Amino acid sequence: MxxxxxxxxxxxxxxxxxxxxxxxxxxxxxxxxxxxxxxxxxxxxxxxxxxxxxxxxxxxxxxxxxxDEGPYRQTERMEIYKKEAQRLLEEKKAYYCYCTPQELEERRKKALEGGRMPQYDGRCRGKTGAREGINPVIRLKVDQEGETVIHDLIKGEVVYPNSQLDDFILVRSDGTPTYNFVVVVDDALMGITHVIRGDDHLNNTPKQIQLYRALGYEPPQFAHVPxxxxxxxxxxxxxxxxxxxxxxxxxxxxxxxxxxxxxxxxxxxxxxxxxxxxxxxxxxxxxxxxxxxxxxxxxxxLWLNAHYIKTGETERLAKLLVPFLAREGLIREGAETDMGWLCRVVDTLKERSKTLKEMAQMAAFYFREPREYDPKGDRKFLKPQVLPYLEALVQELEKLDDFSEEEIERTFNRVLERFGIKLKHLAQPCRVALTGKTVSPGIFEIVSVMGKEAAISRLDKAIKHIKAKPEA
RNA sequence: GGUCCCAUCGUCUAGCCCGGUUAGGACACCGGCCUCUCACGUCGGCGGCAGGGGUUCAAAUCCCCUUGGGACCGCCA
Known part of the structure; x- marks a missing residue:
């Protein structure tokens, strides 16, 4: 399996x-x-x-x-690593190294300066003598002859000269195991069949393969993802x-x-x-x-997110939207929200939102009336000429009991007919009046969703605003 | 410096293994249509086989080199 x-x-x-x-x-x-x-x-x-x-x-x-399993924590498996390290020591496949980090660092620097490979030279391999006051690390005896071949499921066959490898550290001087050691022990003991990981690990793989062999385990299949x-x-x-x-x-x-x-x-x-x-x-x-x-x-x-919002289930989106609305200060944290109504809000917004955050921002006008009008929209659409249209619209809306989209559309049409104007001549002024902005969902939708009271009060406010203009 | 990996539009990619395509799709961008604004949708456009050698009737595809990018070379993972 x-x-x-x-x-x-x-x-x-x-x-x-x-x-x-x-x-x-x-x-x-x-x-x-x-x-x-x-x-x-x-x-x-x-x-x-x-x-x-x-x-x-x-x-x-x-x-x-x-x-299906886990999460395992390696810190809880220390006994296992200790045992495996001990086994390698006993089998003479690993050894204690008493070089200090300072010494190693110095040698590494020197090697780099001399244009040589910065790797451990294996000087403690044969020695048994402990150095005083130094806790040793445990290193693996790595075979530097020949080459290691990886049959990678993504990269194909990758060949490494073993001369590149050095006796790497399995256990630190404080007794804790290193990554290259535990990863092999765990993958082997947990019965991992396929190691799928980033290809930054590809270079570690030959070392790990040697360790599998030293431990007597069969290496898994590798797949290194770019x-x-x-x-x-x-x-x-x-x-x-x-x-x-x-x-x-x-x-x-x-x-x-x-x-x-x-x-x-x-x-x-x-x-x-x-x-x-x-x-x-x-x-x-x-x-x-x-x-x-x-x-x-x-x-x-962003495009994918917009797609999934557009096609997502409205109720779920509405629920997910709540915290974003709270963050925008549109609803109070933990307060009851009318989810039925919020679904209607979401339905008007899901076609045009790339993220839930953006959706919450676009929903602002449903929750509070415009603090100010978009200056361009104000200038272009809230002109004295539109006053009769808006006033007529308010009158007609007042008469409505059914505030459905369909009824609202019929109402708009009555006003349009009376003045012989096109929808755009009424919709845009109306949009600015209701939302403060020149862009929003469809005009009938937003009027319907925000409801009679809000719609009329905002229209009235816009009418007063126009009348207060100097040129009016 | 050494070793290893990688190379198709700006980006994600199909095609490569098994040579013959007007080199396909998607995002972004530009334009048309739809339309009450925006968006959605839809139609169209722009744009690519890193370079050089081979092999072959024929190379994005097979081989070699160059160039470019990335990773690793830790008592990090």
Whole structure:
């Protein structure tokens, strides 16, 4: 059975690259009816935080990436690593090294200056003598002869000369295991069949393969996914702005939009752009993952988000919108909201919102009357000439009991006929009067949704405003 | 510096494995239509095989080189 894992290190939030790796693993597991395991790589105690773990879990849940096992934490598995390290020591496949970090740093610097490879020279390999006052590290005896071949499911066959490898550290001087050690032990012991990860790990793979062999475990299949790059073609990072998954939630993105966007960064299925989760599970294959890195394209994400808002279920969107409305100060946090009415609001806005945040901003006029009129709209549409139209409209609206869109349209038409004018001559002044702006959803919709009282009071206010103009 | 990876419109990509396409789609951009504004929708446009050598009747596709970009070379992961 296929078994894959996502293994983030909790030293920060879940970023887009990590999220995509998680998505690929998840899809691969679901497609193959295998298991998806979550493992927290927290062996770096100084940089790992509990907050970070919680944030990562929350982001995964938000994206809908449910896991079948875990989350395991490596800090809870220390005994296992200790035992494995001891075994390697006993089998003479690993040894203690008493070189100090300072010494190593110095040698590294010298090597770099001399144009040589900055790698450990293996000087403690044969020695048994401990140095006083120094806690040793444990290093693996790496075979530097020949080459290591990786049969990568994405990159193909990759050959490394073993002369590039050095005796890397398995256990630090404080007794904690390093990444390259625990990742191998865990993947082996957890029965991981496919390691799908960023191709920044490709260079670590030959080392890890040697470690698998030393431990007597069969290496898994590897699949190295190309990186996500920023607009400057450097690896995507905080420098490029919001790269945290949860930040996208705060900005009003839908999880399915981000999911769809991320999966298409590097993977494709012919010409199709929009995928449901079911389709992705059905179609996903490592063979269709590209080899070249992808540049992050926020415009496309925005387009996808707009698509999912447009086609999303209104009730769900309304619920999701509430916190954004609160943030805009349009409703009070925790206050009762008339969801039926809010659904009507959302229905008028979902066709034209790219994010929930934008939707909340566009919804402002439903919640409060315009504080001021858009200067251009005021000048162009709130002119004395339109006074009779607006006054007639108010009179007609007063008579209405049924404030449905259809009735409102009929009402507008009566006014248009009376004056022999076109809709645009009434709609625009009306729009500015009701919303303060020259752009909004359809005029009949907004009149209907804001209701009789609000509509009439705002029209009256605009009428007074026009009358107060000097030229009136 | 060494090793490894990568290279189709500005961006994401199909096509490459199994040579013969007017090199296809999507985002963005520009224009038309629709229309009460905006948006949606729709129609059209702009725009690409990094360069050079081979192999071949024929190369985006196969081979080599160059160039460009990226990653790793940590008691980080």
């Amino acid at each position: 296929v078994k894959v894992r996502f293994a983030p290190s909790p030293t920060g939030y879940l970023h887009l690259g990590g999220a995509r790796t998680a998505i690929f693993n998840w899809l691969f597991a679901r497609h193959n009816k295998g298991r998806f395991i979550l493992r927290i790589e927290d062996t770096d105690r100084s940089r790992s935080t509990e907050d970070s773990i919680q944030e990562i879990l929350e982001a995964l849940v938000w994206l809908g990436l449910n896991w 990186m996500i790059l920023g607009p400057d073609r450097a690896r995507l990072s905080k420098r490029h702005g919001a790269t945290s998954v949860l930040a996208y939630r705060e900005e009003g993105y839908l999880p399915e939009a981000l999911f769809n966007f991320l999966v298409r960064l590097g993977w494709s299925h012919g010409d199709q752009e929009i995928f449901s989760k079911e389709e992705l599970i059905r179609y996903f294959s490592l063979e269709n993952v590209g080899k070249s890195p992808a540049v992050y394209n926020p415009d496309k994400l």
